[in-house]
Each structure stands twice: as structure tokens, then as C-alpha cells.
Amino acid sequence: MIVADKKPIEEIIEEIKDYNKILILGCNECVTVCEAGGKKEVGILASALRMYFLNQGKEMKIDERTLERQCDNEYLEEIRDIADEYDAILSLACGVGVQFTAERYHSVPVYPGVNTCFLGATEERGLWTERCQACGQCILAYTGGICPVSRCAKRLLNGPCGGSSNGKCEINKELDCAWQLIIDRLKELDRLDDYEKIFPLKDWSTDRAGGPRKVVREDVKL
Amino acid sequence: MRLQYPANIKIIRVPCTGKIDVLHILRAFEKGADGVYAVGCMEGDCRYESGNFRAKKRVEQAQQILNTIGISGERTRMYNLSSGEGPLFAEIAREMTEKIRKLGPNPIKLAKKKAA
Amino acid sequence: MSVKTPSKLEKILRAGHLGVTSECGPPRGSDPEAIKEKAELIRNHVDAINITDNQTSVTRLCSLASCIHLKLMGVEPVLQMVTRDRNRIALQSDILGAASFDIHNMLCLSGDHQSFGDCPQGQNVHDLDSMQLIQLVRRMRDEGKFLGGDDIKRPPKIFVGAAANPFADPFEIRVPRLAKKIAAGVEFIQTQCIYNLDKFEEWMKLARDRGLHEKVFILAGMTPMKSAGMARYMKNRVPGMDVPDEVIKRLSGVPKEKQPEEGINICVEAIQRLKEVEGVSGFHIMAIEWEEKVPEIAERSGLYPRPVVEG
Incomplete structure (x- = not known):
């Protein structure tokens, strides 16, 4: 899923302080799972902001709504009738949702209420970690199912570097060395010989480097 | 034990303090409560293992939010006591009431009145 | 193995001599005198001098320009190049830039x-x-090709480390x-600083078991310790560094003012021991901000005078 983290309330206050009517728009997908922008977070933020502005002597209308998804036009349509009633929308969806909402509703400014962080998984409640950087050309088949692009601080395709120490990365003692994990895994799979195959230069044109990407599937288009 | 405790306290029963969310605490303040405290079982004695620890964390989160928006985080707190401690329950009620009295009324309540 | 480049370091190693290299960090400013002074101190005691490339990611005068300063002094540089700061366009371009000044050694690093x-x-x-x-x-050297497939006019002649x-x-x-x-094609290796000689020898043995010592020149990395404090810092703070307790104990065992001297002694003894290890082709002496000690280390270790090869 897309993992996001809450923005500090102070920052959000700065974003919206000059408006009078705000819609806080949550998303039922990834940001709900990572507890940053689901219905509950919308409620907490709305309550806190209402109290803040009231305390400042400003009565701000702050409404709450959470859509099934903000990255899908059909769900975004659900606020078609009410969007214009607001001075601004504060979207607690990931960066995709914020932009998609803004694209759909040209006349209303849309502000981000979370920081979109990475593609990751829930290791345990309250701990989300990165697993993928969407490089567009998956190499997991060659690395024992562990991704050096997203999990090695240097994206080394032929790691580990000299900074791997006791299984940890040189940049942070709490961070696993991706190449230690890869080697351990290859060993478990009895494939350690694969380690000596030199991984060729990667084609990064499918990564961010190639510019904004798209997937076109004629077979599923209507 | 006909124990006396301040009449200004409204008790909301929950099956376990683990049920309490930050949202419940904030909404209470938004609706005009001057203080909100959670009373859970003793740490380590939760029937559901970690309910009271969850409550403790959520009360802390609420405190942080309240501090950020200019309402003292001291208006909310967590207490732990066992079911046999009726006198302590009453004492906590008095203590909390006294503390909130010192802090004065919830500024939101006043702001609402002003706005109305 | 025949000589493939005009590199003096390559010629010395292929002739079967123990090679000696050292290392200078460029200054944090544009005055080249600091590099020249350091090089002047050690030029007669080493075959080539590495110039680090923004080591520990601290911005400094660039490695390539520093290497050119060495070259102009008649000192042989080893250009260190990290992949941290350059994409494949910049890497190829800088390699050609180095080759245009006849810089013949390069050390390939991730940084x-x-x-x-x-x-x-x-x-x-x-x-x-x-x-x-x-x-x-x-x-680029052997096929004379850019990554894109085009021919390189006057391909670089670089001994690859x-x-x-x-x-x-x-x-x-x-x-x-x-x-x-x-x-991948590496021709010489400079190792991390060696303090745990037993472990290094074990690594060398495993390398020999696979015949790797005959396919690459291994220069053992040596850094004299200035103090017990430095030894402790290296042990605890520098990732991938193996400093045995005996080294710290030995340094702590002498008064503070004698510790630098003891550090040099440890370094010299290590070189003398590792000279005898089959597959060790030379030494890379990294006296960090202590370059003036390199001549003494080289002399006391029997690595001086340096062999003369035809250029």
C-alpha cells in the first residue's frame, strides 16, 4: 500500500487559516490502513481544527467526508454536489488522491493533510516500512525476493557495500542491510551461487528518471 | 459504601478503556467538557491484556493535540485502579474536579458562547 | 599478464615488485597548495597517490582537479570516483576528462x-x-566504446582498481x-584498513584457494593510529572497521605522548608481517592527516627505495 504519515496540525492550520469553510476529505484505502487519513483521522483532525479556530475567535465551518477512494473518478464524483460549498478541501489521501481531487474540482483549492511516504507494508501496528520504489522493472526474481532498489540506501544491484555491519546498514543501526537479507535468503534457497552473477546496468528509464509514467492496457480499455 | 463524589462528573461506561479513542476525548471537549479522564484497570490487570495501555497512549495523543490547539493537555488524563477501590474512585473524582476548577472552564465553551 | 596501460603502478605490480600507494584528501577550499604540499611529503616513497572523492560525503575540492595537480607535479595519481554523485553520463565524461590528462589509475567506489x-x-x-x-x-578502455555503443576516439588508458x-x-x-x-574486470584492489591481521590472512587464504591472488593485485590497506582514542573511535564508530582489543590495549599501555610512535610501530610491524603473505602485492598507506609519517613507515617497513620502471 501507499504509506503516509500525518502532517503536524500546526502546518495544516497554516495552510487553511484564511478560509471559512473547509471540507476534510478522507480516503478509505491505504491511508486508512496506515492510520493517517481514514475516517477516524478525519474526525480527530476536524474536531481539533474546529476547536483551534473557535478558540482563536474564528468560527470555521469544518465538515468531514471520507470517500472509498480518491484515486478513482467515480468515487470522487460523490462530492460533486457539495464541493463548491467549500473554500478549500483538505485531502487526507496520498499525493495521488490530493491531485486527483484537484484535477476533478478546478475551482476549489485542495491542500494535502498528510505526507505521502512510500510503498510499504505494516510490520506491526504503528510500524510501516518500505518495500518498493516502483522502478517499473521488477528484479525480485534475481535477488531472492528482497528488493535492493528500495531497501539498500545506495540502491546497489551488486551489494553489499563495505558499510554492512552485523547485518545492519551503515546509515542506521536499526536498518537491515538489504544485501545481508538477500544473501541470507539466497542461502536458504540454496542459491548462493547466484550471488556471483554480476547484475548488469539497470534500465532506469522505467523509473522516475524516465519522466512521468503511464500504464496503457488496450486489452482492458472500454 | 455510600461514597460521595462531585456531581458535576458524567460517567460514560465503556466495556474496556481500550475502547476509548482520541476522537471520543476530543469530541467531549468540543461539546464543552472541561476535563476528560479515563479510569482503567491496574496496569497488567486488563482482562483484554492491553486495553488500558492503549487507552494510556490515546490519552497521551489527545493531550498532545490539546496542547497544540491551545487547550491545556492537563485537562485530560488516565487513572488506573482496581474494582475494589471505591474510595479511591471518589478521591480521583475530587482530585480531577479540583484540578479542572483551577484550570478554569474549557475555553471552547467560552468561545462558543461568544460566537453565539 | 602483460601491461595494458601506461600506468606506473601497473608496471611496478606486473614486474613483481610490492607496490606502495598512499592517499590524500583534497582541501575544503580552492587552494591547491594543500594537495601539493601533502604530495611533496610523500612523492618519493610511494608509486602513486589516491585522491579521495568527497570522502565521507563531505564536499571538497574535486578529485579529478586534484589528480591533475598531481599529474602536473609529475606525481602519479589514482583517481577515486564514486557512483554516489554521478550518473552514467557524468561517469563516462569524467573518465574521459581524466584520460585527457593521462591519468592512468582509477579506483571505482560506490561512496x-x-x-x-x-x-x-x-x-x-x-x-x-x-x-x-x-x-x-x-x-571504455578495452572495447573503446561508450555505453551507448558509439566508438570513443582515443579511448582512456586506465588501470582499474x-x-x-x-x-x-x-x-x-x-x-x-x-x-x-x-x-567485472578489476585489476588492483586496495583494502580497508587492516588491524585484525588474523582475519585478513584468513580472507587472503580463502582468496588464494580460489586462485584470486593471481588474477588481481591486492594492496593491503594500512592506517597508523595516532592514539588509543582514535583506535576506539575506529572500532566503535566507523562501519565495517575491525579493530581488535589488543590494538587498543597496546596503545593505551603507553603514555599519551608516546602513542603516535606506538601507532607507527604497530603499522610497521603489520606491514612486515603481511609482506610475507602470498598474494599481497603491496600496501596502500592511508595516514589520515598524517601524511608526513608515510616516508618513515615506508622506510622502516623496507618498502624504500621505490623501484624505477621505464615510463
Whole structure:
């Protein structure tokens, strides 16, 4: 899923302080799972902001709504009738949702209420970690199912570097060395010989480097 | 034990303090409560293992939010006591009431009145 | 193995002499005198001098310009190049730039992570890794081709080196990793600073078991300790560094003012011991901000005078 983290309330206050009517728009997908922008977070933020502005002597209308998804036009349509009633929308969806909402509703400014962080998984409640950087050309088949692009601080395709120490990365003692994990895994799979195959230069044109990407599937288009 | 405790306290029963969310605490303040405290079982004695620890964390989160928006985080707190401690329950009620009295009324309540 | 480049270091190593290299960090400013002064101190005691490339990610005068200063002094440089700061366009371009000044040695590295340096908020590039950089230089030199496939007019003549850390984890792939670098085309290796001689010898033995010592020149990395404090710092704070307690104990065992001298003694004794290890082709003496001690270390270790080869 897309993992996001809450923005500090102070920052959000700065974003919206000059408006009078705000819609806080949550998303039922990834940001709900990572507890940053689901219905509950919308409620907490709305309550806190209402109290803040009231305390400042400003009565701000702050409404709450959470859509099934903000990255899908059909769900975004659900606020078609009410969007214009607001001075601004504060979207607690990931960066995709914020932009998609803004694209759909040209006349209303849309502000981000979370920081979109990475593609990751829930290791345990309250701990989300990165697993993928969407490089567009998956190499997991060659690395024992562990991704050096997203999990090695240097994206080394032929790691580990000299900074791997006791299984940890040189940049942070709490961070696993991706190449230690890869080697351990290859060993478990009895494939350690694969380690000596030199991984060729990667084609990064499918990564961010190639510019904004798209997937076109004629077979599923209507 | 006909124990006396301040009449200004409204008790909301929950099956376990683990049920309490930050949202419940904030909404209470938004609706005009001057203080909100959670009373859970003793740490380590939760029937559901970690309910009271969850409550403790959520009360802390609420405190942080309240501090950020200019309402003292001291208006909310967590207490732990066992079911046999009726006198302590009453004492906590008095203590909390006294503390909130010192802090004065919830500024939101006043702001609402002003706005109305 | 016949000589493939005009590199003096390559000629010395291929002639069967123990090679000696050292290292200078460029200054944090544009005055080249600091490099020249350091080089002047050691030029007669080493075959080539590495110039570090923004080591520990702290911004400094660039490695290539510093190497040119050495070259103009008549000192042989080893250009260190990290993949952290350059994409494949910049790497190829800088390699050609170095070759245009007849810089004939290069050390291919991935580079310390930028979080250690003065720009921790910066991007890193890592378009290639060190293994792929080795391949790139060999391709440019041996095939005379750019990555894009076009011919290079006057291909670079560069003796290709890389680093190896016998002490980093996991130990079991340390020798396979060396083999991998050799397969990528590396011709000489400069190792991480060696303090744990037993472990280094074990690594060398495993390398010899696979015949790797005959395919690459291994220069053992040596850094004299200035004090017990430095030894403790290296042990605890520098990733991938193996400093045995005996080294710290030995340094702490002498008064503070004698510790630098003891550090030099330890270094000299280590070189003398490792000279006898089959497969050790020379020494890379990194006296960090202590370059003036390199001549003494070289002389006392019996690495002086340096052999003269025809250029």
C-alpha cells in the first residue's frame, strides 16, 4: 500500500487559516490502513481544527467526508454536489488522491493533510516500512525476493557495500542491510551461487528518471 | 459504601478503556467538557491484556493535540485502579474536579458562547 | 599478464615488485597548495597517490582537479570516483576528462552515504554501482566504446582498481565479492584498513584457494593510529572497521605522548608481517592527516627505495 504519515496540525492550520469553510476529505484505502487519513483521522483532525479556530475567535465551518477512494473518478464524483460549498478541501489521501481531487474540482483549492511516504507494508501496528520504489522493472526474481532498489540506501544491484555491519546498514543501526537479507535468503534457497552473477546496468528509464509514467492496457480499455 | 463524589462528573461506561479513542476525548471537549479522564484497570490487570495501555497512549495523543490547539493537555488524563477501590474512585473524582476548577472552564465553551 | 596501460603502478605490480600507494584528501577550499604540499611529503616513497572523492560525503575540492595537480607535479595519481554523485553520463565524461590528462589509475567506489556528510539532505545518484563502474571503465578502455555503443576516439588508458573490505559483513561473501569484482574486470584492489591481521590472512587464504591472488593485485590497506582514542573511535564508530582489543590495549599501555610512535610501530610491524603473505602485492598507506609519517613507515617497513620502471 501507499504509506503516509500525518502532517503536524500546526502546518495544516497554516495552510487553511484564511478560509471559512473547509471540507476534510478522507480516503478509505491505504491511508486508512496506515492510520493517517481514514475516517477516524478525519474526525480527530476536524474536531481539533474546529476547536483551534473557535478558540482563536474564528468560527470555521469544518465538515468531514471520507470517500472509498480518491484515486478513482467515480468515487470522487460523490462530492460533486457539495464541493463548491467549500473554500478549500483538505485531502487526507496520498499525493495521488490530493491531485486527483484537484484535477476533478478546478475551482476549489485542495491542500494535502498528510505526507505521502512510500510503498510499504505494516510490520506491526504503528510500524510501516518500505518495500518498493516502483522502478517499473521488477528484479525480485534475481535477488531472492528482497528488493535492493528500495531497501539498500545506495540502491546497489551488486551489494553489499563495505558499510554492512552485523547485518545492519551503515546509515542506521536499526536498518537491515538489504544485501545481508538477500544473501541470507539466497542461502536458504540454496542459491548462493547466484550471488556471483554480476547484475548488469539497470534500465532506469522505467523509473522516475524516465519522466512521468503511464500504464496503457488496450486489452482492458472500454 | 455510600461514597460521595462531585456531581458535576458524567460517567460514560465503556466495556474496556481500550475502547476509548482520541476522537471520543476530543469530541467531549468540543461539546464543552472541561476535563476528560479515563479510569482503567491496574496496569497488567486488563482482562483484554492491553486495553488500558492503549487507552494510556490515546490519552497521551489527545493531550498532545490539546496542547497544540491551545487547550491545556492537563485537562485530560488516565487513572488506573482496581474494582475494589471505591474510595479511591471518589478521591480521583475530587482530585480531577479540583484540578479542572483551577484550570478554569474549557475555553471552547467560552468561545462558543461568544460566537453565539 | 602483460601491461595494458601506461600506468606506473601497473608496471611496478606486473614486474613483481610490492607496490606502495598512499592517499590524500583534497582541501575544503580552492587552494591547491594543500594537495601539493601533502604530495611533496610523500612523492618519493610511494608509486602513486589516491585522491579521495568527497570522502565521507563531505564536499571538497574535486578529485579529478586534484589528480591533475598531481599529474602536473609529475606525481602519479589514482583517481577515486564514486557512483554516489554521478550518473552514467557524468561517469563516462569524467573518465574521459581524466584520460585527457593521462591519468592512468582509477579506483571505482560506490561512496559513503550522503547522510554522513555536509549535505545529508541531498539526493544520491547510484545510477551504477562500483561493480558496474569497473565494467564501464574496462569497456571504455578495452572495447573503446561508450555505453551507448558509439566508438570513443582515443579511448582512456586506465588501470582499474576497486576497494575491498575483508572485515565487513557478511564474511562468507567477502571472497565471492572479490571474485565478482575480478569478473567485472578489476585489476588492483586496495583494502580497508587492516588491524585484525588474523582475519585478513584468513580472507587472503580463502582468496588464494580460489586462485584470486593471481588474477588481481591486492594492496593491503594500512592506517597508523595516532592514539588509543582514535583506535576506539575506529572500532566503535566507523562501519565495517575491525579493530581488535589488543590494538587498543597496546596503545593505551603507553603514555599519551608516546602513542603516535606506538601507532607507527604497530603499522610497521603489520606491514612486515603481511609482506610475507602470498598474494599481497603491496600496501596502500592511508595516514589520515598524517601524511608526513608515510616516508618513515615506508622506510622502516623496507618498502624504500621505490623501484624505477621505464615510463
